[in-house]
Amino acid sequence: MVTRIATRATPDADPDWPYYRPVGRECELFELAFRHRLPLLLKGPTGCGKTRFVAHMAARLGRPLHTVACHDDLTAADLTGRHLLQGGETRWSDGPLTRAVREGGICYLDEVVEARRDVTVVIHPLTDDRRLLPLERTGEQLHAPPGFMLVVSYNPGYQHVLKNLKPSTRQRFVSIEFDFPPPAVEAEVLAAESGLSGERCAALVNLAGRLRALKGRDLDEGVSTRLLIYCATLVQAGMPIDEAAQYTLVEPLSDDPDIRAALRELIRMTF
Numbered sequence: 001m002v003t004r005i006a007t008r009a010t011p012d013a014d015p016d017w018p019y020y021r022p023v024g025r026e027c028e029l030f031e032l033a034f035r036h037r038l039p040l041l042l043k044g045p046t047g048c049g050k051t052r053f054v055a056h057m058a059a060r061l062g063r064p065l066h067t068v069a070c071h072d073d074l075t076a077a078d079l080t081g082r083h084l085l086q087g088g089e090t091r092w093s094d095g096p097l098t099r100a101v102r103e104g105g106i107c108y109l110d111e112v113v114e115a116r117r118d119v120t121v122v123i124h125p126l127t128d129d130r131r132l133l134p135l136e137r138t139g140e141q142l143h144a145p146p147g148f149m150l151v152v153s154y155n156p157g158y159q160h161v162l163k164n165l166k167p168s169t170r171q172r173f174v175s176i177e178f179d180f181p182p183p184a185v186e187a188e189v190l191a192a193e194s195g196l197s198g199e200r201c202a203a204l205v206n207l208a209g210r211l212r213a214l215k216g217r218d219l220d221e222g223v224s225t226r227l228l229i230y231c232a233t234l235v236q237a238g239m240p241i242d243e244a245a246q247y248t249l250v251e252p253l254s255d256d257p258d259i260r261a262a263l264r265e266l267i268r269m270t271f
């Protein structure tokens with residue numbers, strides 16, 4: 001059954017609307033998944049726009065958003081809630097997943113593979129047609145309303161044997177792969193986010209292409225769109241480009257002196 005929830009007018013009508021430049025048909029896919037109550041999995045490297053995309057879509061669909069950055073200590077109770085001692089009394093306090101279910105919002109679990117195993121146990125019944133969140137500790141069985149949607153992400157580049165999504169979990173999600181945007185789009189994003197001229201942004205994106213070519217050889221991760229925006233922001237604020245690149249593209253990428261020297265040389269040759 002299709003959910004009829006009014007979407008908001010246009011991004012331009014709302015200055016608080018998170019800016020997102022679509023790369024393909026990801027906005028249409030998100031909207032369809034939402035309307036048909038399907039959970040969504042976003043795969044892709046860090047800093048390529050996944051979180052911004054979800055924030056944009058939540059605004060577009062007019063749904064509250066609960067984002068959780070998962071880490072290896074995150075347990076199911078951190079998502080569902082727990083009893084807290086307040087003024088001598090114990091009171092139940094909803095976690096972000098429970099709040100999203102109660103209010104019909106979007107819950108985004110960023111880097112879900114990092115979380116403890118018991119997290120998958122609580123999300124499974126929410127990802128099939130039951131759309132159910134059992135809260136053992138309060139005895140409640142919450143049925144997710146039409147406005148609820150579960151979105152999770154992970155970075156396949158970080159995968160190792162212990163930190164991988166089990167097939168039984170992966171196969172519960174509509175999945176879409178994210179990557180750094182094509183050069184022209186990435187330059188547009190940089191310009192929009194930093195205010196730097198299109199021409200200088202294009203030069204930075206060109207440099208990013210060269211740095212990304214080192215991934216797998218000298219670098220574990222390619223330079224992210226996020227780091228390029230930091231660089232463009234410092235340059236727009238008046239910092240010389242080679243200095244900005246040092247702080248945003250060399251230091252965050254490697255601690256190895258030889259690799260950093262090679263990165264600096266690459267930057268020197270580009271500008």
Ligand code: ADP
Pocket residue numbers: 019020021022023044045046047048049050051052053181189193225226229
């Ligand atoms: P991820 O969640 O994939 O780690 P983010 O969504 O935090 O990455 O993206 C990092 C930054 O890159 C965002 O804050 C945003 O400024 C920018 N960004 C990346 N892709 C886009 C895009 N397509 N449209 C708008 N901004 C983008």
